[in-house]
Amino acid sequence: TLNPQILTVLDHHYQELAIDGKDVIEGLSKKQKTLPPKYFYDDRGSLLFEEICDLPEYYPTRTEAWILQQYADEIAEITNCCELIELGSGSSTKTQLLLDAYQKIADNCRYLPIDVSGGILKTSVLQLQEKYPDIAIHGLLGTYDQALVHLESNYLQSRMLFFLGSSLGNFNPEECDRFLNQISRTLQSGDYFLLGIDLQKPKDILEAAYNDSQCVTAAFNLNMLSHLNWRFQGDFDISLFKHQAIYNEVENQIEMYLHCQKSHWVTLEALDLKVFFEGGESILTEISRKFNLTKMSQQLESKGLKTIKTCTDEKGWFGLILCQV
Ligand code: AVJ
Numbered sequence: 001t002l003n004p005q006i007l008t009v010l011d012h013h014y015q016e017l018a019i020d021g022k023d024v025i026e027g028l029s030k031k032q033k034t035l036p037p038k039y040f041y042d043d044r045g046s047l048l049f050e051e052i053c054d055l056p057e058y059y060p061t062r063t064e065a066w067i068l069q070q071y072a073d074e075i076a077e078i079t080n081c082c083e084l085i086e087l088g089s090g091s092s093t094k095t096q097l098l099l100d101a102y103q104k105i106a107d108n109c110r111y112l113p114i115d116v117s118g119g120i121l122k123t124s125v126l127q128l129q130e131k132y133p134d135i136a137i138h139g140l141l142g143t144y145d146q147a148l149v150h151l152e153s154n155y156l157q158s159r160m161l162f163f164l165g166s167s168l169g170n171f172n173p174e175e176c177d178r179f180l181n182q183i184s185r186t187l188q189s190g191d192y193f194l195l196g197i198d199l200q201k202p203k204d205i206l207e208a209a210y211n212d213s214q215c216v217t218a219a220f221n222l223n224m225l226s227h228l229n230w231r232f233q234g235d236f237d238i239s240l241f242k243h244q245a246i247y248n249e250v251e252n253q254i255e256m257y258l259h260c261q262k263s264h265w266v267t268l269e270a271l272d273l274k275v276f277f278e279g280g281e282s283i284l285t286e287i288s289r290k291f292n293l294t295k296m297s298q299q300l301e302s303k304g305l306k307t308i309k310t311c312t313d314e315k316g317w318f319g320l321i322l323c324q325v
Contacts, residue, residue: 089113
């Protein structure tokens with residue numbers, strides 16, 4: 001059950017997060033079947049993602065954390081006290097590096113973590129409230145779209161919206177463009193946007209990061225079908241699908257697939273949907289685009305988000321861009 005002190009559900013008709021599943025019907029009706037990455041993150045999926053972040057092959061999280069560690073104080077000094085809003089906060093583990101810095105400069109900060117996964121959001125808000133008594137922390141349970149609509153109304157305190165972990169990489173170029181427009185519309189003049197992006201690098205490093213030797217990424221990928229089973233009363237047989245991740249060097253993106261091993265029907269009762277899967281066909285569950293820091297900075301600029309500072313690690317594997325409207 002929800003405690004309104006801790007969490008607000010962004011769709012007021014529901015206790016749990018509202019997801020209508022239209023995107024599932026649409027994705028599974030295409031020739032190349034697709035499913036949206038937000039379905040990775042039920043409570044189990046969010047825990048599996050936490051495990052991924054600790055894998056030796058999965059460099060993004062620890063690289064971004066290293067950059068945040070180096071630059072958090074400087075970022076806080078530039079933006080000064082503002083309302084900190086995070087899209088896709090997950091466990092907020094890396095965010096603590098920022099909260100530490102903001103706690104030093106201000107006594108009336110606010111932090112609003114936003115996530116689709118209620119379990120991990122509630123747990124992390126409770127832990128953070130204990131650890132940061134001087135920062136007002138309130139979780140918002142919702143999708144990016146719900147969150148951005150909710151945040152749109154006029155407000156007084158200046159804001160820093162942040163979007164870390166290269167979650168932007170899940171959007172194809174058109175979706176990315178639309179999303180950045182939305183961000184720019186949501187923010188007011190003087191506000192900040194902090195973006196973390198994974199950068200282009202050799203294929204073998206990338207493929208290892210998404211095909212880990214302990215098969216946690218495989219479990220994470222397959223868990224999407226289990227999530228659809230409970231959410232939409234489905235009968236996906238997880239044993240009939242195999243995980244694969246490949247790096248597409250033309251598009252500069254990791255593509256994660258679930259390969260169907262044998263022809264069969266799948267029903268999703270709550271969506272009134274019956275889908276035939278051919279043996280050998282696949283579902284594309286995620287793209288994870290790898291970016292160029294300069295080009296991203298230019299794209300942000302074209303949306304009215306002017307780069308103030310870019311930060312990267314010694315290998316140039318991951319980048320942070322701080323921009324201002
Ligand atoms: C959270 C979307 C940034 O693309 O690297 C990790 C998700 N998928 N391993 C990524 C993910 C497989 C992750 N993002």
